[in-house]
Amino acid sequence: MDQRRLILFLVFSFSLVMLWEGWIKHNNPAPAVQATTAAGAAADGSVPTPSVGLAASQSAVPGGQAATATAPRVVVETDLLRAEVSAEGGDIVRLELKQHQASGESDANFVLLDDGSVRHQYFAQSGLIGEGLPTHKTLFALPASELALKDGEDQVELRLQAPEQNGLQATKVMRFQRGSYLIDVSYEINNGSGQAIAPHAYFQLTRDGNPAEQVEAFGVNTFTGPAFFTDAEKFQKVHFDDITEGKAKFVKNASDGWVAMVQHYFVSAWLPEQGAQREYFARPLGNNLFSAGLIMPVASIEPGAQATVGSRLYAGPQEQDKLEGIAPGLDLVVDYGWLTVIAAPLFWVLSWLHKLTGNWGWAIILVTVLLKIIFFPLSAASYKSMAKMRVLGPRLQRMKELYGNDKAKMQQEMMNLYRTEKINPLGGCLPILVQIPVFIALYWVLLGSVEMRHAPWLGWIQDLSAKDPYFILPIIMGASMLIQMKLNPTPPDPIQAKVMMAMPIVFTFMFLWFPSGLVLYWVVNNILSIAQQWQITRMIESAKPGSKDA
Known part of the structure; x- marks a missing residue:
């Protein structure tokens, strides 16, 4: 199993374990809440006593004992x-x-x-x-x-x-x-x-x-x-x-x-x-x-x-x-937690785009495009590396046939091939590793921003902070992820290939409960990635030997 795919698999596995743990907690029965009455605050809420440091009267005399639930009220509107x-x-x-x-x-x-x-x-x-x-x-x-x-x-x-x-x-x-x-x-x-x-x-x-x-x-x-x-x-x-x-x-x-x-x-x-x-x-x-x-x-x-x-x-x-x-x-x-340094500027950009579009859904789409432009050089280098790996697929398969019983020799020959062809085997992981903190930061923005609460996008999406009621976006996300897998080079290890092909199904299941705004971000990002990856792969596969593209 080459190192690039190993790291990718570990990242996905860690995310799956964390989300699975959350799902287990979600399905555990809630702890029993002690029965309270509306008068509880009044009955138990004795008057606080100031410390000596405030240097004043220490007496605390409670007033009438009427219960809050039965006391008269006045409405102010x-x-x-x-x-x-x-x-x-x-x-x-x-x-x-x-x-x-x-x-x-x-x-x-x-x-x-x-x-x-x-x-x-x-x-x-x-x-x-x-x-x-x-x-x-x-x-x-x-x-x-x-x-x-x-x-x-x-x-x-x-x-x-x-x-x-x-x-x-x-x-x-x-x-x-x-x-x-x-x-x-x-x-x-x-x-x-x-x-x-x-x-x-x-x-x-x-x-x-x-x-x-x-x-x-x-x-x-x-x-x-x-x-x-x-x-x-x-x-x-x-x-x-x-x-x-x-x-x-x-x-x-x-x-x-x-x-x-x-x-x-x-x-x-x-x-x-x-x-x-x-x-x-x-x-x-x-x-x-x-x-x-x-x-x-x-x-x-x-x-x-x-x-x-x-x-x-x-x-x-x-x-x-x-x-x-x-x-x-x-x-x-x-509070965006430890990712405030990313989440706060991200919300500011979203707010600015919302003022232009008047819709938080379109603002999410536009911020996804902006992030894709910012990370374009990194993504392009990664997709070039994966496209070259795809071209080298037959040669890697032949190495497996020649050195299938000698793992050390096979790894040595693969690294020599990568060095000769100037391929970074870890290059394909970089876009995903970069996206993880952005993805989590956007999750907390959607989770913690009241501006997103009950904010509609279009059609069936009437609350970007809640899950897709008909699971349409998660299904589209899974399909786009499957297309991405098809564009990537096929792993030489059959077991690894099956695991990688199962990832779209696993992530589609997980994304069913994610905020629809977050799934929208991931769908748009996948579509842009597919277009970029397809273009780069087409250029490299159709390039003549010795050319700059090759």
């Missing part, structure tokens, strides 16, 4: 959002994104924050820490009717009044903007007591530990969990298991940054002002619920004085062209 705010804590317990459809449902909005009625328990909570101040368990007074952003308005404001205690009056104010997924959340604190107070404010995201969406390609799951960012420590992801086991590592105190809850395609994040001191935390609440958030000190409020403290909340899609402008480092929630 904008052009992009439909939010349900609970009287308990003034928490956002349900948030629909009106510009994004639910998976597999064409007539339903995607639900990001959820009270458990759709799939998850996921809340945006906040409160104050201090004697007589409202927490995320306090019952607020709601307006009589729902609020909606009217024509000509740029903002709608929701004001929630907390019960007065010991002369302290707090109002939670939430401002929703037109054309934005940002929500301004603040507290207006009036100190009507007879003494100065130094409270804290906390802002947290409470979520169950279940993955958001399962990608159809062999059960691959993207990261779901808290993430922290500061200028010093940069982006830090935290796994739910590490929180449970007390092994979570992230920045604890800083004067900048944010905390987020990341899931596939979407993110929610508390984004306080830069320069304000804060303490980050992540903790398990039991019943498969977790909270991640931050605590901020409020300057001392003298008797009769008023103070305001707040933070912005982003809850929406991971739109890469907008996240960086919202907060430093927020674009890092779109």
Whole structure:
């Protein structure tokens, strides 16, 4: 077995093993999820306690004990959002994104924050820490009717009044903007007591530990969990298991940054002002619920004085062209892993081509053509090497007949032949080896870019991030791969020849579950490769002996 084919076979085999392992995990039964109720977050979500380092009141007094599921709610609706705010804590317990459809449902909005009625328990909570101040368990007074952003308005404001205690009056104010997924959340604190107070404010995201969406390609799951960012420590992801086991590592105190809850395609994040001191935390609440958030000190409020403290909340899609402008480092929630150096520029080129064509499918085709042009010299050298190998096929077969029982002698004569004819036996592997990182990077671009979610191409392809519903592209890919095999020189070893001919079938089966955008890339790449390889092979086989082409 010559070295070129051995390396090619090992690359294919490694890919097959990795994908097969993913397929096995996909078909294993999912672990049983502990039963939880919509009130679980409220029942177990005790008020966080600031550390001594923040140097302020350490008291943490929970408010009313009403359950989130039964507490009254008010609806706030904008052009992009439909939010349900609970009287308990003034928490956002349900948030629909009106510009994004639910998976597999064409007539339903995607639900990001959820009270458990759709799939998850996921809340945006906040409160104050201090004697007589409202927490995320306090019952607020709601307006009589729902609020909606009217024509000509740029903002709608929701004001929630907390019960007065010991002369302290707090109002939670939430401002929703037109054309934005940002929500301004603040507290207006009036100190009507007879003494100065130094409270804290906390802002947290409470979520169950279940993955958001399962990608159809062999059960691959993207990261779901808290993430922290500061200028010093940069982006830090935290796994739910590490929180449970007390092994979570992230920045604890800083004067900048944010905390987020990341899931596939979407993110929610508390984004306080830069320069304000804060303490980050992540903790398990039991019943498969977790909270991640931050605590901020409020300057001392003298008797009769008023103070305001707040933070912005982003809850929406991971739109890469907008996240960086919202907060430093927020674009890092779109995580391409170790191939970011390739995937990020690749997405930028795809986005630019999408602006020209208006369609992500055509953008994928054009980026495939561009990549083929960039790697043209390498591909041409490789196909020339394979074409020469094809021409030398009869001579290699004769060597096998002459030295079939002497493997060492046969290898020696083959290497002498390659040296004489100036053929690189490994040349045919180079295009595939170069394509592998590009292929994986494009896979993660399709997997992690919300812009590709539910993006149609044409005809039956209505979601480039999902598998081909009729498996047409994978079948075309398999046929194109078979044609490529026919253009290659036939291996002298019969067993190796059978293995190589089985590859199109094996890869067709694997590609059935890959995102259709990725299969489209591979189909176009194969078609261009076939045209290039056919032309080079025709030129070399028809060239006269002694000519430049020969």
